[in-house]
Amino acid sequence: MDRVSLLWRLRRRARRGALCMAFFCISMALLYALCAENSVPVTDAIFGIRARTRAQPRAHSVIKVLRGGAKPMYIDPQKLPGVVPGDPHRPIPVLSSPNHTHDGGESPSKRRSREREPSGFFSRLLPRPFTRALETLFGGRRRGELSGRGGDAEFFGPHGLLGEVWDDEMSSSMLGSRLRKVVQNYQAMNKYGVQLSGPGGVSSRPKLSGPELLCQLKDNVEVMTLTADLQPFSALPWAAQLPPKPLTSDLGPYKSCAVVSSAGSLRYSGLGKEIDSHDAVLRFNAAPTAGYEKDVGSKTTIRLINSQVMASDDHRFLSSSLYSSGVLVAWDPAPFSADLTQWYNRTDYPIFTQYQRYRRLHPLQPFYILHPRFEWQVWQRIQDNMAEPIQKNPPSSGLLGTVLMMSLCEVVHVYEFLPSRRKTELCHYYQRFYDAACTLGAYHPLLYEKNLVKRMNQGSDRDIYTHGRVTLPGFSRLNCTQAAGGEPDH
Numbered sequence: 001m002d003r004v005s006l007l008w009r010l011r012r013r014a015r016r017g018a019l020c021m022a023f024f025c026i027s028m029a030l031l032y033a034l035c036a037e038n039s040v041p042v043t044d045a046i047f048g049i050r051a052r053t054r055a056q057p058r059a060h061s062v063i064k065v066l067r068g069g070a071k072p073m074y075i076d077p078q079k080l081p082g083v084v085p086g087d088p089h090r091p092i093p094v095l096s097s098p099n100h101t102h103d104g105g106e107s108p109s110k111r112r113s114r115e116r117e118p119s120g121f122f123s124r125l126l127p128r129p130f131t132r133a134l135e136t137l138f139g140g141r142r143r144g145e146l147s148g149r150g151g152d153a154e155f156f157g158p159h160g161l162l163g164e165v166w167d168d169e170m171s172s173s174m175l176g177s178r179l180r181k182v183v184q185n186y187q188a189m190n191k192y193g194v195q196l197s198g199p200g201g202v203s204s205r206p207k208l209s210g211p212e213l214l215c216q217l218k219d220n221v222e223v224m225t226l227t228a229d230l231q232p233f234s235a236l237p238w239a240a241q242l243p244p245k246p247l248t249s250d251l252g253p254y255k256s257c258a259v260v261s262s263a264g265s266l267r268y269s270g271l272g273k274e275i276d277s278h279d280a281v282l283r284f285n286a287a288p289t290a291g292y293e294k295d296v297g298s299k300t301t302i303r304l305i306n307s308q309v310m311a312s313d314d315h316r317f318l319s320s321s322l323y324s325s326g327v328l329v330a331w332d333p334a335p336f337s338a339d340l341t342q343w344y345n346r347t348d349y350p351i352f353t354q355y356q357r358y359r360r361l362h363p364l365q366p367f368y369i370l371h372p373r374f375e376w377q378v379w380q381r382i383q384d385n386m387a388e389p390i391q392k393n394p395p396s397s398g399l400l401g402t403v404l405m406m407s408l409c410e411v412v413h414v415y416e417f418l419p420s421r422r423k424t425e426l427c428h429y430y431q432r433f434y435d436a437a438c439t440l441g442a443y444h445p446l447l448y449e450k451n452l453v454k455r456m457n458q459g460s461d462r463d464i465y466t467h468g469r470v471t472l473p474g475f476s477r478l479n480c481t482q483a484a485g486g487e488p489d490h
Contacts, residue, residue: 165461166418168454170447171388175440182442186391194336194376194392196383208385213456214473215480217381223248223407224371225329232341241359247368251302251327252408253476254279259402260296262287263416263439264426265468271415272297274467278413282405284397285309288322288430295429300326304401307332307349310358318357327366329404330355333394334372343372370400378403382448385455390445399449402472409474418450418457420468 172183208216228234228242243250258278260266262285275281275297282302283289286309289298303326310317310330317323332351334343344352351369359367375394382399383390394400398417405412416422419439427438441447457464459471 164421165464166450166454168451170451172447175447176436179437179440179442182437183391183447186393186443187389190392192333192336192392192394194379196389205384208455210456210458213381213385213452214478216384217378217403217406217456218475218478218480220381221377221403222374223404224374225368226340226371230340232344238356238359241356241363243366243368247327247329247404248407250366252280253474254409255411256280257282257405257409257412257474258297259398259405259412259414259417260284260287261398261414261416262428262430263419263468264424264429265416265419265422266292266295266429267422267424267426269295269416269420269422269468271295271467275299275415280405280409282401284401286315286322287428292429302327302329302401302404304329304331304397304404306330306397307347307351307354310351310354311349317354318361323358324362324365327368328358329368329370331370331375331394331397331400332372334375336376336392338371338373338376340372370404374403375400379445382445382452385452386448390448391441391443393443393445395449396441396444396446398446399453402453406472406474410477411474412472414453414470414472416468418454418464418468418470421465422468 172180172187175183223246225247226233226242227246228239228244233239233242256278257280258275259282260275262283272292272294276299278299280301281297281299282304283296283300284303285305287296289296289300303323305317305323305328307330309315330351332343333348355367355369378395378399379390382395398414402412402414402417423439425434425436425439427433427435439446441449453470453472456472457470458473459469463469463471
C-alpha cells in the first residue's frame with residue numbers, strides 16, 4: 001500500500017468519525033429535549049399525560065438521593081437572588097401589561113434581543129442552532145426557554161416582572177407564543193360538553209367588585225360531595241363505603257384556615273409557623289411536609305387529591321403514609337352536565353376503583369368525593385367574570401380547595417396561589433421541574449382563576465408581594481344583602 005492510499009484512508013476514517021460524533025451529539029441533544037423530565041408540552045404531545053406523571057417522581061427520587069435526609073437550608077427571602085429588600089413605604093409595582101419594564105426607557109424588543117444575544121466561546125465560532133444544541137446537550141435548557149419566547153420569559157426572566165403583584169386583567173394575549181397556542185387549543189376543545197351562555201360564552205356584564213364577586217360565589221356555588229343515597233351509587237354493592245352525610249355537615253366550622261399551594265415559590269419562604277398557626281390546613285395531591293416544615297408547616301387537616309394522583313403507581317396512593325392522615329377529598333373531571341351515571345361509566349381516571357381499594361385498607365379514615373356539579377359551578381363563575389373565553393376544562397385543585405375551605409372557615413388564607421416576589425418557573429416546592437404553565441395555566445383556566453382570586457382578595461398587595469398570601473372571608477361571614485350604597489355588606 002503506497003503512502004497516498006494510506007493518507008486517503010486515514011482522512012476518510014477521520015471524516016466518518018467526525019460525522020458519527022456529530023450525529024451522536026445531535027441525537028443525544030434531541031433525546032434530552034424530548035425527555036419527560038425536561039419538557040412538559042413535548043411529553044404531553046408524544047407520550048401522553050401519564051408519561052409526564054411517571055417522569056416527575058423519577059426526577060424527585062434523584063433529588064431525594066442527592067439531598068439525603070437533611071432538611072433544606074433556610075435562606076432569608078430578602079437575600080434571595082433577584083429580590084431587592086423592599087421599602088415598606090414604597091408602592092408595590094403591579095403587573096399590568098407585557099410592555100411594562102423595570103429598565104426605564106428600554107423597550108421590550110431591545111430587552112428580548114439582549115436576552116437572546118448569544119455569549120461564550122462557541123457562540124462566536126458556530127451558528128446559533130449548533131450552539132443551542134450544544135447548550136442543550138452539555139448544560140441543559142435554560143429555565144426561561146421552557147416558557148417559549150415572549151410574555152412567559154418576560155414574566156419570569158431576570159429582567160422581567162419578577163417580584164410584582166398579579167394584575168387581575170391578565171389575559172392570554174400576554175402569554176408567550178408556546179403557552180398561548182396551548183391555551184387556544186384547549187379553548188377550542190370541548191371534551192366535557194360545556195354549554196356556553198351568551199355570545200361566545202363571554203359575559204357582557206360590567207366588572208364586579210370584590211364583595212360582589214364573593215357574594216356571587218356564595219349564592220351560586222354549593223360545595224357538594226357524594227353520599228350513599230345518590231344514584232347510581234345507592235344501587236351498587238360498595239355504596240356503604242361512601243359517607244352518609246356531605247363533607248360540610250361533618251367538618252367545621254373553623255375560625256382560620258390555610259390553603260397551601262404546592263408552588264415552587266414556597267421554597268425558602270419561612271412560612272411554616274404561620275401556616276401551622278391556623279385551625280385547619282388544606283394541602284394538595286402528593287405535596288409532602290417532611291423536610292419542608294420550615295417553609296410549608298407540618299399540619300394537614302384536609303388533603304385534596306385528583307384522580308390522576310390516585311391512579312398513578314408512582315404516587316403509591318394505596319400504600320404511602322402521606323395520605324393516611326387527615327381527611328381525604330378526591331375529585332375527577334366529569335361531564336359539564338354533572339350526570340352521575342354518565343360520569344361513573346366514563347371517568348378520566350379510575351377514581352371509584354381506587355376509592356374502593358383505599359376504603360378497604362383504611363375504613364376509618366374520612367374520605368369524600370366532590371360532586372362534579374361543584375367543579376362546574378366554580379368554572380361558570382370564572383367564565384361569567386372574564387372578558388374572553390376560558391379553557392373548557394374544570395378549574396384547578398387550587399381554586400376548588402379554596403372555595404371548599406371558604407364553606408368551612410370564617411377566614412381563609414391562601415398561600416402562593418398568587419405568586420409573591422419569589423415567583424419562579426419551578427412547578428412544585430418538592431420537585432425540580434420547571435414550566436411556566438404551572439403558574440400561568442394550560443389545561444386548567446389557571447390564568448383566569450388567579451384573576452378572580454385577585455379581585456376577591458381582602459388583604460393588601462403587600463401581603464401578596466411578601467408572603468404570597470391572599471385573604472378571603474368565609475361564606476358564613478358574608479352578609480350579601482344590598483347596603484345603602486349598593487354594595488353587599490360583609
